[in-house]
Amino acid sequence: MTDIFDDFLFPRRPTAERPLLGQTVLVVEDSRVAGETMRLMCLRGGARIRRADSLRSAARHLTNYRPTVVVIDLGLPDGSGLNLIRKLSASLPRVPVLLALSGDSSLESAAIEAGADDFLPKPFGSVSEFHNAILRRLPLEERPRGPREITNEIVAADEDALLDDLALLADLLERSTDRATLSYATNFAVGVGRSVHDEDLATAAASLALQINAGRSCESEIALLAAMIQDRVRSAALAV
Template identity: 50%
Template sequence: MDDAPDPLAVTLRPTAARPLLGVTVLLVEDSRYASEAMRLLCLRSGARLRRADCLRSAQRHLKTYRPTVAIIDLGLPDGEGVDLIEELATSVPRLPVILGFSGALEGEDAALAAGADGFLAKPLTRLAEFQQTLLAHLPEQARPGGPRSLPETVVEPDGLALQDDLAHVRSLLTDDDDPVARAYSAQFLQALAVSASDASLAEAARSLSQDGAPASITRVRMILDSRMRPRQAV
């Protein structure tokens, strides 16, 4: 990373309408639904987005370029996001902005303790919240000059991305119960349920996480199958 270009040496200058022009965001996130929301937020803000769906993929990205902002989900399929936050926070040169990303209540404290500059809570759909959080941590030269009004836009991710996430978890919960796959599925579903505002899915995911009993696994499978039916009928 030492030989990579300065992520703040940009040619595009931010404007009031597109305050994140010139900013590159690396999103480390395994959910396609959450990633789709982030894509829309970046698009409407003028930022470029790159996505890594696991820690290994993120490391490959970081070997070739330095983003302006890294937004890191705390629960990933091959490890904990806080480990990557801690690594990036102590790297030299350090990325300009490192943010944690989670739907868990304790996520903010964990991200900040690992060295993150700030935190974004799921579900993240409000454009003003996204822009204000990033701008608060960017240096002055990367911010738009003069006053600007806060947008009232709320993005709506494509439902197909949600369907893909549901299908992904359903494929992990096979008849041959794998404790590792079950633990990851429960964590993934809890975050997805928060992003999708799905209370019954969140409750089922909590039960799966707490006991992992066959009845809990069956219940989650049934809920996933019911959520996936609209797509199968198309």
């Protein structure tokens, strides 16, 4: 009979089929679409996973949870993921694998400078590419032995996750009265658009973000993005 302590007394080794077996992953990501996609990819590899949707939530997890891999989105509702990367990179003992994540590839150098081991852009690639981003940072003894099949398998979150993200965006754009909230909303929209390969949404949000950051008046552009999101809310609701 299998004992509940077997995983601690006899740690299971990773295999070619489940290369992340034995790893514990904390994903710090506010988007349900991106978070659910990473959850599915981690489970494919045999890893255990938890998700935090903010810096505050991540701090609570890290109080009692010792992950071997932490993946941090750089744009979070209560601050920049760069701050958490700096903290975890400097902590002792250090997290074995510390990865940054963003829909804005221009942030890669800042993430590496802050202490991230690697940068993952949105949209995600294949399951194998995601696994490799983790495996190449792990000690050799924690990687699977022998050859491993590399596939082009892609996983995606369901429509419920997308609907939640779109509903949040609609709410943020409707009640946003300050530049900081608008900036967060547009960056969130860029990430969601890229995660689901909706280039029209990502492009419109990125263009609006540039105008907001430049301090320009952009009420009409905000209304256009809000209308675009409402169209997608209706489409996603019909697909659920």
